[in-house]
Amino acid sequence: MFYLKISDKDIFNSCISNTSPVNEPCSVCGASNLYSNYSSYQRTMITFSGGHREEIPVVIPRVRCHCGKTHALIPDNLIPYSSYSLRFILILLWKFSTRSCTVTQFCNKWCIAISTIYKWIHMFIKHYNLWFGAIDEIVSLKADSVNKIEMIDSLPREFFNRFRFSFMQNHPFATASPPTANSD
Numbered sequence: 728m729f730y731l732k733i734s735d736k737d738i739f740n741s742c743i744s745n746t747s748p749v750n751e752p753c754s755v756c757g758a759s760n761l762y763s764n765y766s767s768y769q770r771t772m773i774t775f776s777g778g779h780r781e782e783i784p785v786v787i788p789r790v791r792c793h794c795g796k797t798h799a800l801i802p803d804n805l806i807p808y809s810s811y812s813l814r815f816i817l818i819l820l821w822k823f824s825t826r827s828c829t830v831t832q833f834c835n836k837w838c839i840a841i842s843t844i845y846k847w848i849h850m851f852i853k854h855y856n857l858w859f860g861a862i863d864e865i866v867s868l869k870a871d872s873v874n875k876i877e878m879i880d881s882l883p884r885e886f887f888n889r890f891r892f893s894f895m896q897n898h899p900f901a902t903a904s905p906p907t908a909n910s911d
């Protein structure tokens with residue numbers, strides 16, 4: 728089961744306030760310590776709150792390097808290029824693997840397309856196997872596998888550091904995950 732006590736909104740706020748872009752070199756020129764605050768933009772984070780799907784607006788700060796490149800600073804609990812929080816996806820995958828209703832009923836309940844849940848399952852298996860390697864390879868989605876991933880607090884950051892894309896991110900060559908500078 729999920730033992731996440733902190734909401735995505737709280738994680739998001741603490742990540743943003745602790746984000747120090749000086750720790751992350753520019754992905755274009757490699758310089759560090761040279762960022763200046765540039766701007767911010769608003770996006771929607773779809774998260775799981777009190778047993779329900781919830782959409783909350785979040786503000787993503789953007790910094791500019793001396794080379795001119797701007798970088799968005801996206802916290803670990805948000806997946807680059809995705810409106811869904813990592814927590815939302817993992818909880819839904821867990822619920823999907825233990826559901827007693829049909830796929831259509833499940834997707835209607837959570838307002839997601841059927842193709843989306845299958846895309847997530849496929850990506851979860853792929854990224855799970857990347858992380859754990861051949862020793863612990865899985866071929867299908869199981870609640871235990873979701874639990875195993877969820878219990879590793881440092882997974883989003885460590886996964887990104889190893890593979891240079893985020894867990895459950897559908898852009899294999901994009902660089903992002905925070906407070907890593909995300910080129911955009």
Ligand SMILES: [Zn+2]
Pocket residue numbers: 753754755756757758792793794795796
């Ligand atoms: Zn730069």
